[in-house]
Amino acid sequence: MPIPLDPAFYIHGFALGFGLNRDFVMPNITEIPDFPLIKIVRQGGLKQGDNIQKIFHDLNRYLPASENSYVIIAGIKFDSYKMIFTTGILAIAFGNKTSINLLGLSTMKQEGVYNFEFAFSMRADLEEGTFLAQGQLTDNTYVLLPQLKLTGGFALGMWLKGDMAGDFVFTLGGYHPNFKVPIHYPNNVPRLGYSFKLGSVQFYGKAYFALTPSCIMAGLAGGLNLVLDAGVVYAEIGVLFSADFIISWKPFYYKAEVFVQIYAKIVVDVWLFSINQSFNLTCQITIRRT
Numbered sequence: 242m243p244i245p246l247d248p249a250f251y252i253h254g255f256a257l258g259f260g261l262n263r264d265f266v267m268p269n270i271t272e273i274p275d276f277p278l279i280k281i282v283r284q285g286g287l288k289q290g291d292n293i294q295k296i297f298h299d300l301n302r303y304l305p306a307s308e309n310s311y312v313i314i315a316g317i318k319f320d321s322y323k324m325i326f327t328t329g330i331l332a333i334a335f336g337n338k339t340s341i342n343l344l345g346l347s348t349m350k351q352e353g354v355y356n357f358e359f360a361f362s363m364r365a366d367l368e369e370g371t372f373l374a375q376g377q378l379t380d381n382t383y384v385l386l387p388q389l390k391l392t393g394g395f396a397l398g399m400w401l402k403g404d405m406a407g408d409f410v411f412t413l414g415g416y417h418p419n420f421k422v423p424i425h426y427p428n429n430v431p432r433l434g435y436s437f438k439l440g441s442v443q444f445y446g447k448a449y450f451a452l453t454p455s456c457i458m459a460g461l462a463g464g465l466n467l468v469l470d471a472g473v474v475y476a477e478i479g480v481l482f483s484a485d486f487i488i489s490w491k492p493f494y495y496k497a498e499v500f501v502q503i504y505a506k507i508v509v510d511v512w513l514f515s516i517n518q519s520f521n522l523t524c525q526i527t528i529r530r531t
Contacts, residue, residue: 242254248321248322248323249321249322250319250321251319251320251321251323252317252318252319253285253318253319253320254282254285254317254318255315255316255317256278256281256282256286256314256315256316256317257314257315257316258278258313258314258315258316259311259312259313259314260304260311260312260314261311262306262307262308262309262310262311263304263305263306263307263310263311263312264304264305264306264307264310264312264334264337265303265304265312265314265332265334265340265342266302266303266304266305267303267342267344267362267364268303268344268362270360270361270362270375270376270377270394271360271377271379273344273345273346273360273361273362274346274358274360274379274381276303276330276344277296277299277300277303278300278314278316278330279328279330279344279345279346281296281316282316282317282318282328282330283318283328283346285318307336307337308337309336309337310334310335310336310337310338311334311335311336312332312333312334312335313332313333314330314331314332314333315330315331315332316328316329316330316331317329324349325347325348325349326347326348326349327345327346327347327348328345328346328347329343329344329345330342330343330344330345331343332344338366338367338368338369339366339367339368340364340365340366340367340368341363341364341365341367342362342363342364342365343361343362343363343364344360344361344362344363345360345361345362346358346359346360346361347359347361354384354385355383355384355385356381356382356383356387357378357382357391358378358379358381358382359376359377359378359379359382360376360377360378360379361374361375361376361377362374362375362376363375369402369403370400370401370402370403370406371398371399371400371401371402372397372398372399372401373396373397373398373399373427374396374397374398375394375395375396375397375427375430376394376395376396377393377394377395377430377431378391378392378393378394378431386437386439388437388438388439389435389436389437390435390436390437391434391435392431392432392433392434392435392436392447393413393414393431393432393433393434394413394414394415394430394431394433395411395412395413395414395430396410396411396412396426396427396430397409397410397411398410398411398425398426398427400425405425407454408423408425408453408454409453409454410426410427410451410452410453411451411452412427412430412449412450412451412452413433413448413449413450413451414430414431414432414433414434414447414448414449414450415429415430415431415432415449415451416430416449416451416458417449417451417458417460417485417486417487418460418485419485419487419496420451420456420458420487430449432447432448432449432462433447433448433449434446434447434448441467441468441469441470442466442467443464443465443466443467444463444464444465444466445462445463445464446461446462446463447461447462447463448460448461448462449461454491455489455490455491456487456488456489456490456491457487457488458485458486458487458488459485459486460483460484460485460486461483461484462481462482462483462484463481463482463483464479464480464481464482465479465480466478466479467479473509473510473511474507474508474509475506475507475508475509476505476506476507476508477504477505477506477507478504478505478506479502479503479504479505480501480502480503481500481501481502481504482500482501482502483498483499483500484497484498484499484500485497485498486498493530494529494530494531495528495529495530496527496528496529496530496531497526497527497528497529498525498526498527498528499524499525499526500523500524500525501523501524501525502521502522502523502524503520503521503522503523504519504520504521504522505519505520505521506518506519506520507519
């Protein structure tokens with residue numbers, strides 16, 4: 242039932258559910274687009290042809306049986322100015338332990354121009370004293386052409402109790418390549434950037450930033466690769482660039498690396514005559530204190 246509160250918050254409908262002797266497990270950020278409850282709310286309920294057995298089979302993974310545990314789930318679907326469409330799920334689990342979970346998917350698209358799809362999640366575990374929020378562009382995100390992909394994600398984590406009390410992390414695009422990511426930190430956060438591959442042309446750009454109680458880090462990278470394959474003539478040229486910086490104060494050290502590479506290759510093969518030449522110029526600068 243639509244509720245037109247405001248053009249910035251036009252509600253298309255609500256959903257409500259509950260579980261007895263069930264806990265709630267937050268799906269991985271990459272699993273949110275296929276999360277069963279997200280799908281049900283996005284399509285406005287169950288549709289003819291939906292496999293109920295499969296839906297409940299999939300839900301058992303995220304709502305596992307747990308004696309004396311309960312969960313209340315609410316869903317909402319709304320849009321902002323008919324441009325951004327969002328599906329959100331709020332799950333509150335209580336009984337053996339209490340947690341507040343929020344997850345959803347937002348989309349913004351215009352045919353032939355762009356398509357943005359952003360998954361987000363937030364979990365607060367009151368017993369463990371942990372808070373974790375994540376967001377990530379899905380593989381369906383592009384601008385102008387489906388081949389021009391946009392990537393990126395963020396994560397914010399805070400630990401308030403136990404052995405990890407006082408620890409936190411904030412990252413846009415992941416971590417320094419040499420940073421040993423603690424096991425409790427969110428990992429596999431994709432770089433902020435773009436990539437394009439169409440035929441013989443390929444280029445990309447990436448960037449990241451992260452802050453922890455012990456260090457700060459940032460970096461960027463880019464590349465261009467062109468290939469010409471005409472049978473008897475094969476030519477390739479490319480440029481690679483990367484820069485990574487990290488400063489740690491527990492213990493104190495810093496490291497900065499800049500890497501540039503230019504390469505080219507040509508192969509000519511005509512009957513008994515052949516040429517195979519390659520060129521590679523690499524420059525690497527490292528500044529460190531350990």
